[in-house]
Amino acid sequence: MLERRKPIWVKEAIDYVMQLKKHGDTEIVSIDDCDGRFLAEPLVADHDVPPFDRSPYDGFALRAIDTKKASGKTPLTFKVIDEIGAGQVSPFEVGCMEAIRIMTGAQIPQGADCVIMLELTQEEQRSEGTFIAIKRSLNKGDNISYQGEDTKKGNLLINKGVAINPGIKALLATFGYSNVKVSKRPVIGIIATGSELLNPDENLVPGKIRNSNGYMIESQILRAGAKFKRYGSISDNLDSLFETIMIALNECDILITTGGVSVGDFDYLPEIYRKLGANLLFNKIAMRPGSVTSCAEKDGKFLFGLSGNPSACYIGFELFVRPYIRYWLRSEQPFLRFIRGTLKKDFLKANPFSRFVRGKIVYENGMVFAEPVGLDKSGVVTSLAWADCLIILPGGTRGYKKGDQVELLILDDQLGCDKPWVEAKFSK
Numbered sequence: 001m002l003e004r005r006k007p008i009w010v011k012e013a014i015d016y017v018m019q020l021k022k023h024g025d026t027e028i029v030s031i032d033d034c035d036g037r038f039l040a041e042p043l044v045a046d047h048d049v050p051p052f053d054r055s056p057y058d059g060f061a062l063r064a065i066d067t068k069k070a071s072g073k074t075p076l077t078f079k080v081i082d083e084i085g086a087g088q089v090s091p092f093e094v095g096c097m098e099a100i101r102i103m104t105g106a107q108i109p110q111g112a113d114c115v116i117m118l119e120l121t122q123e124e125q126r127s128e129g130t131f132i133a134i135k136r137s138l139n140k141g142d143n144i145s146y147q148g149e150d151t152k153k154g155n156l157l158i159n160k161g162v163a164i165n166p167g168i169k170a171l172l173a174t175f176g177y178s179n180v181k182v183s184k185r186p187v188i189g190i191i192a193t194g195s196e197l198l199n200p201d202e203n204l205v206p207g208k209i210r211n212s213n214g215y216m217i218e219s220q221i222l223r224a225g226a227k228f229k230r231y232g233s234i235s236d237n238l239d240s241l242f243e244t245i246m247i248a249l250n251e252c253d254i255l256i257t258t259g260g261v262s263v264g265d266f267d268y269l270p271e272i273y274r275k276l277g278a279n280l281l282f283n284k285i286a287m288r289p290g291s292v293t294s295c296a297e298k299d300g301k302f303l304f305g306l307s308g309n310p311s312a313c314y315i316g317f318e319l320f321v322r323p324y325i326r327y328w329l330r331s332e333q334p335f336l337r338f339i340r341g342t343l344k345k346d347f348l349k350a351n352p353f354s355r356f357v358r359g360k361i362v363y364e365n366g367m368v369f370a371e372p373v374g375l376d377k378s379g380v381v382t383s384l385a386w387a388d389c390l391i392i393l394p395g396g397t398r399g400y401k402k403g404d405q406v407e408l409l410i411l412d413d414q415l416g417c418d419k420p421w422v423e424a425k426f427s428k
């Protein structure tokens with residue numbers, strides 16, 4: 001008899017997944033390998049930056065008080081007692097009517113309290129040494145980058161669970177992290193199911209298509225910050241599929257399958273969950289595409305059964321797998337970020353389920369608009385390549401019109417959000 005499934009809300013499906021969320025282990029990696037990894041500890045300044053008062057210009061360090069009477073008509077002359085470049089520290093103290101030639105980045109010498117740029121001085125060689133003339137007065141602190149002005153020792157700079165980007169890597173180097181403590185990436189097994197599937201290097205033959213979902217999910221896993229293990233594509237055969245799933249479950253932290261989760265004669269995932277004795281959390285969600293997205297748990301490990309339809313598969317991953325991964329990596333903002341925008345085209349197809357329409361963000365006159373891209377069908381693959389957001393059209397009876405305000409889930413985003421998009425009836 002055909003199994004009847006009861007759809008649950010997107011919010012409920014997210015809750016089911018996040019109820020079992022956990023942090024992964026940590027590991028130490030070299031700074032050379034830290035790009036894109038997620039910090040396992042907050043990054044705190046362990047010294048002032050800059051660590052000493054320094055010159056932001058090539059010029060002369062002197063005492064402001066000695067410059068007070070300088071003007072175009074009455075230039076003042078200072079004796080140059082030393083010269084220092086960045087990395088050097090002068091052993092001399094700047095005294096009355098004295099200056100030290102100083103280059104950008106060098107530590108301000110003792111006695112000096114301001115710097116004048118080279119261009120504003122005139123140098124003169126005399127038998128007693130080098131002198132400069134200046135034609136303007138300076139104030140204490142002029143052209144000095146003070147110790148700690150960038151950040152002070154003890155300041156929290158970056159939270160744990162944040163992906164290391166070029167700026168963060170610069171901070172790691174600044175604070176001497178030649179090794180960085182990061183969250184260990186979960187290993188996620190991917191099994192593409194379907195007797196119709198060919199590898200990318202195989203020629204098309206009647207009735208067959210190439211396995212695109214497997215590769216797409218690999219890429220989504222990497223973007224989310226995890227690692228994948230490829231188990232290839234397996235024909236719709238209960239025994240071989242069960243066997244591969246057993247192996248993968250043993251070898252991986254999380255397992256993703258694509259295809260075979262609906263009610264078709266060769267959709268074996270429901271039977272496999274039963275055979276495994278896994279705890280089925282859901283197998284129908286009130287959303288399109290991705291309504292058949294399923295999730296089961298076995299001995300603390302998730303089996304995400306994503307749809308075979310490419311767009312449904314993609315969205316199932318972003319809504320349910322990604323936050324689980326990001327939390328594993330200690331992100332405090334594991335969910336897709338959402339913003340408001342204006343719909344650029346009518347979308348009149350009403351649906352009782354919430355729709356996640358592949359879209360593109362367009363900025364016009366400082367405003368955010370979203371435009372649906374490609375054919376809005378669950379089996380479509382092309383639109384995924386053009387989409388940078390999912391336009392949410394909450395379930396209801398009416399369609400949506402150009403100019404309507406909608407919410408947009410941002411894809412390809414590192415910032416994330418501390419709460420997920422949920423149906424209006426659940427949002428506070």
Ligand SMILES: Nc1nc2c(c(=O)[nH]1)N[C@H]1C(S)=C(S)[C@@H](COP(=O)(O)OP(=O)(O)OC[C@H]3O[C@@H](n4cnc5c(N)ncnc54)[C@H](O)[C@@H]3O)O[C@H]1N2
Nearest residue numbers: 192194211212213214259260261262267292307308309312
């Ligand atoms: N009678 C019903 N039929 C269907 C229902 C339903 O409720 N009742 N649900 C429909 C919905 S919604 C979806 S979504 C699909 C889900 O199908 P499955 O998850 O079981 O996936 P398959 O049947 O294996 O394949 C569906 C479709 O996707 C193509 N596919 C599969 N794997 C890949 C891959 N790795 N790369 C690219 N494309 C793939 C496959 O060839 C099929 O065209 O079920 C509806 N049917």
Ligand code: MOO
Nearest residue numbers: 289290291312378
């Ligand atoms: O799971 Mo299906 O994608 O709703 O079309």
Ligand SMILES: [Mg+2]
Nearest residue numbers: 260262264267
């Ligand atoms: Mg099917």
